[in-house]
Amino acid sequence: MVGMNWHSLSEFIHMGGYALYVWGSFGVTALLIAGEILLLGARRKKALTLVRRTIKFGKAENDEDAA
Amino acid sequence: MNAISALLRRELTLAMRRRGDALTALFFFVIVASLFPLGVGPDPKLLHLMGGGVVWVAALLAAMLSLGRLFAADHADGTLEQLILTPTSPVVWIAGKILAHWLVSGVPLILMAPVLGIQFGLSGAELAVLMWSLLLGTPALSLIGAIGAALTLGLRGGGVLVSLLVLPLYVPVLIFGAGAVDGAISGLGSEAHLSLLGGILILAFMLTPWAVAAALRISIE
Amino acid sequence: MSGFNLYKYSSPATFYVLAGRLIPWFYAAAALLGAAGLYVSFFLAPTDFQQGEAYRIIFIHVPAAWMSMFIYLAMAGWAALGLAFNTRLSFMMASALAPTGAMLTFVSLWTGALWGKPTWGAWWVWDARLTSELILFFLYLGFMALQAAIDDPRRADRAGALIALVGVVNVPIIYFSVKWWNTLHQGASVSLNTAPSMAAVMLAGMLVMALAVWMYAIAAALSRVRCIILERERNSQWVAQMLGAEPHPHPNLPLEGEGTNVEGI
Amino acid sequence: MLEGKSLACVRGERTLFSRLDFALGEGELLLVQGANGSGKTSLLRMVCGLLAPEFGEISWHGEAIASCRERYHADMVYFGHAPAVKEDLSAFENLDLACRLAGFPAGRDDVKGALGYLGLGHCLDLPARSLSQGQRRRVALARLLLTRARLWILDEPLTALDQAALHLVQSLLGEHLAKGGMVMLTTHQPVAVAGVVPKTLQLS
Numbered sequence: 001m002v003g004m005n006w007h008s009l010s011e012f013i014h015m016g017g018y019a020l021y022v023w024g025s026f027g028v029t030a031l032l033i034a035g036e037i038l039l040l041g042a043r044r045k046k047a048l049t050l051v052r053r054t055i056k057f058g059k060a061e062n063d064e065d066a067a
Numbered sequence: 068m069n070a071i072s073a074l075l076r077r078e079l080t081l082a083m084r085r086r087g088d089a090l091t092a093l094f095f096f097v098i099v100a101s102l103f104p105l106g107v108g109p110d111p112k113l114l115h116l117m118g119g120g121v122v123w124v125a126a127l128l129a130a131m132l133s134l135g136r137l138f139a140a141d142h143a144d145g146t147l148e149q150l151i152l153t154p155t156s157p158v159v160w161i162a163g164k165i166l167a168h169w170l171v172s173g174v175p176l177i178l179m180a181p182v183l184g185i186q187f188g189l190s191g192a193e194l195a196v197l198m199w200s201l202l203l204g205t206p207a208l209s210l211i212g213a214i215g216a217a218l219t220l221g222l223r224g225g226g227v228l229v230s231l232l233v234l235p236l237y238v239p240v241l242i243f244g245a246g247a248v249d250g251a252i253s254g255l256g257s258e259a260h261l262s263l264l265g266g267i268l269i270l271a272f273m274l275t276p277w278a279v280a281a282a283l284r285i286s287i288e
Numbered sequence: 289m290s291g292f293n294l295y296k297y298s299s300p301a302t303f304y305v306l307a308g309r310l311i312p313w314f315y316a317a318a319a320l321l322g323a324a325g326l327y328v329s330f331f332l333a334p335t336d337f338q339q340g341e342a343y344r345i346i347f348i349h350v351p352a353a354w355m356s357m358f359i360y361l362a363m364a365g366w367a368a369l370g371l372a373f374n375t376r377l378s379f380m381m382a383s384a385l386a387p388t389g390a391m392l393t394f395v396s397l398w399t400g401a402l403w404g405k406p407t408w409g410a411w412w413v414w415d416a417r418l419t420s421e422l423i424l425f426f427l428y429l430g431f432m433a434l435q436a437a438i439d440d441p442r443r444a445d446r447a448g449a450l451i452a453l454v455g456v457v458n459v460p461i462i463y464f465s466v467k468w469w470n471t472l473h474q475g476a477s478v479s480l481n482t483a484p485s486m487a488a489v490m491l492a493g494m495l496v497m498a499l500a501v502w503m504y505a506i507a508a509a510l511s512r513v514r515c516i517i518l519e520r521e522r523n524s525q526w527v528a529q530m531l532g533a534e535p536h537p538h539p540n541l542p543l544e545g546e547g548t549n550v551e552g553i
Numbered sequence: 554m555l556e557g558k559s560l561a562c563v564r565g566e567r568t569l570f571s572r573l574d575f576a577l578g579e580g581e582l583l584l585v586q587g588a589n590g591s592g593k594t595s596l597l598r599m600v601c602g603l604l605a606p607e608f609g610e611i612s613w614h615g616e617a618i619a620s621c622r623e624r625y626h627a628d629m630v631y632f633g634h635a636p637a638v639k640e641d642l643s644a645f646e647n648l649d650l651a652c653r654l655a656g657f658p659a660g661r662d663d664v665k666g667a668l669g670y671l672g673l674g675h676c677l678d679l680p681a682r683s684l685s686q687g688q689r690r691r692v693a694l695a696r697l698l699l700t701r702a703r704l705w706i707l708d709e710p711l712t713a714l715d716q717a718a719l720h721l722v723q724s725l726l727g728e729h730l731a732k733g734g735m736v737m738l739t740t741h742q743p744v745a746v747a748g749v750v751p752k753t754l755q756l757s
Contacts, residue, residue, distance in 0.1 A: 005330070005334065006331075012330075015344075016335065016340045016342075018342040020402075021342050021403065021406050022341060022342065022402075025348050025349070025398070025402045025403070026345075026348055029348050029395050029398075032391055032394070033504065036388065036391055036508055040508060040511045040512060040515070043515045044511065044514065044515050044518075047515045047518040047519050047522075048531075050518070050519065050522055051527055051531060054522040054523060055522075055528045055531065069653060069656075070654050070655075073650055073653035073654055073658075074654060076650070077639075077646075077650045077654070080646070081639060084641040084642075085641060144636070144637055144638065144639065144640075145633050145634070146637045146639065148601075148603060148633055148635070148637070149637045149651065149655070150654065151603060152601055152629070152631050152655075153626060153654055153656060154623045154626045154627040154655075154656050155656065156623070214450075214454055218434060218447045219434070219437070222437045224437060225437075228434060231429060231430045232434060235423045235430065235455075235458075235462070236454065236458050238423055238465065238466070239458075239464075242465040242468065242469045243468075246468075246469060246472065255472075263468075267461070278450065278453075278454055281371075282447070282450055285443055285447050288440075288443060288605070439565070440564070440565050441565065441566070442563070520566075523566060
C-alpha cells in the first residue's frame, strides 16, 4: 500500500479529506458496471428460457411458417 | 407546383375550420409565460432580465405541443398514404406541410410575443429583437419537430415521446434565440445570435425534409 | 451479389458464435487496463496542490465523458450502416450500445457533480461539458424510449437509427451552442491548471482508463447483442440447432445457410 | 405490365408470405384472396411502394418500382382501408383536393359529375363529418372516375357499400378493364365484372 502518495492504508482511505467524493465517484461507477453485468446475465438467462420455450411449444407454429 | 398550392390551401382551410386547435396552443404560450412572474415574484429588474428566456421557453413548449397535429390526423385517416403515393417528390410536399404548420402554429406565437414581452418590461427595441429571433427560430422548431412527429406516428404515448426526442434537439435554437434578446438587453448586440439562428434555420431547411421523408417511410410501413 | 462475404459476417448466426468467443477477451482486457489505470490514478499521479486528492475523480470523469460521446458516434455509425446496407446486425449493434453509452453518460454526470462540490462548492454548475453531457444523456434516453415504444422490430430498428443519425448531426451544434452560451454568461469552466510535468502522467492515466472503458463497452455491447439476437431469432432453426450444441459451439456447423433464414425463404 | 417476383413479407416475427409471384397485364383483373391476416393488405401496400418487400422485386413495365417512382405513382391509384376523407372538408372539397394533390386536376363540373354518378349529388357541400361510412367510401371511390391512372390497387373497395353502389363500382371496373386498365383488388364479397375472368392470387 506504500506508493509515493500514501503512507498508510487509512491515509489512502481518507483521501486527504475527500473520501466521500473520490470513493463516491469510483464506488458508484464500479456499482453501475457490476449492475450492468448482472443485468446482462439476467437478460441472457431470460432470452435462453424464451428460446427453449419457443423450441418446445412453438414448434408447430414454426413449421406452419416454414410451409 | 400545382399540387403544393393545393396542399397549402387544404392545410390552411383545415386549420381555419379547426381554429380551436391553433388557439389552444396560443393560449398555452400565454399562460406558461404568465406563470413565471407568479413563480419568481414581481421584481421588475429580475423579470426584465428573464423576459427573453421565458418567452422563448414558452414558445418552445407551445411549438412542441402543436407537433401532434402535423402528421397524426393525416396518418389516421389515410391521407398520409395518399400523399406518399403522389408523383410529387416527398421532400417537396413535406416542406409544404411544415410551412403550413408554421403559418398556423408559429406565426401566431410571433405576433403574440410582444404582448408577453411587455409583461416582462421589455423595451421597444428589445421587443423587435424578440420578434426577429422568433421569426428565424420558430420555423426551425417546426422543421426539427417534424422529425420527431414523423417517427412517433401512431405510437402509444407518442406525445410524451415526442418531447423526449425533440426537446434536446431544440437546445441550440433556444440558446441563440434567448441569447439574441439577452444581447439586446445587455447592450452587447444581437446580430451574432440572429445570424447563427439564421444559419440553423438554413441548415434545418436543407436537411430536415429528407429526414422527415425517411422517418415517414419508416413509420408508415 | 458481390457482398456475399459481407453477408456471411453480418449474419446473426455467425456473429453470435464469434461474439461469444470474443467477449471473455474484451472483459479480460478491460480488467487489466482498468487495474493499470487505477494504479496510475491513485499511485503514480501525485497530489494536486490546489485541489488536493479530489482531482483524482477526473480519471473516471473524463474517460467516461469521452467514451459516452464516442459510443454515441459508434451507435450512429452502426445505424448508418444498417440504413445503407439493410443489415439487421448493424441495427442490433446500435441498440446494444445505447444502454452502455447512457450508463457512461450518467457516470460522467455523477462524477462531475462529486468533483464540482469540493472544487466549486456546488453539486451542479452549468459548465459547458456537464451541460452537453446532460443533453447527450437525454439523447440516449430518447433513442431507447423510441425503440422501446415500437413493437415491430423492423420499424424500431429503423426509427432508432434515424434518430441516432439526427442526434449525431446535432451533437456538435449543441456542444458549440452550449459553449457559446457558457462563455457569454461567464459560467464556470473546467480547467485543469496543473503543472506540465504532471499533465503527462494525468493524460496517460486518463488514456489508460479510457481504453479500459472502451474494452468494457465492447464486451458489454457484444453480450447485449447476443441477447438481442437470441430474442429476435428464437424462431429460426440455427438457434434451435445451436442450443443443442451450446457448451461447445462449433463454427464449422452448417450455420451460414440457416442464418439467412428470414431473408431467404 | 405489373410484375412481382419471389416476394416475401415479414411482419414482426411472422413471415406472412414468401416466394410469391404474380403478373398483371392490360385489361386484367387480379383478385387477391386469403384469410384474415394472410397478408393481403401488406401485399397491396407492397405493390404500391408503401412497404418494402423483405425479399424480391416488383416491376412496372420491366423497371423496378423504386427506380421509376414518380412515373409509377402517376400511373397508379390506391384505395386503402382508410378512405383519406377529411371530416372538416365537404365532399366536393375532398375530391377536388385529392385530385389536385395526386396531380390530375379535374374541372368543377367533372368533380360534381363524379360525385353525382356515385349518388352523392345531394351532399356535395356537406362536411364529410355528416356523411355515413359508406358515403365517405364513395367519396374516395369517386377518384376512380376522374383519374387517368392505368393501374388501380383497391383494398376492400366494396365494404360498406349498398347494392346500388356495388353495381356502380363493378361497372366502373368493367369500363376501366375494357379500356386496357389493370386492377388488383382484395374483397370478401364476390365480384362479377362483365366479360372479364379474374385471375386469382391465393395467399395461405
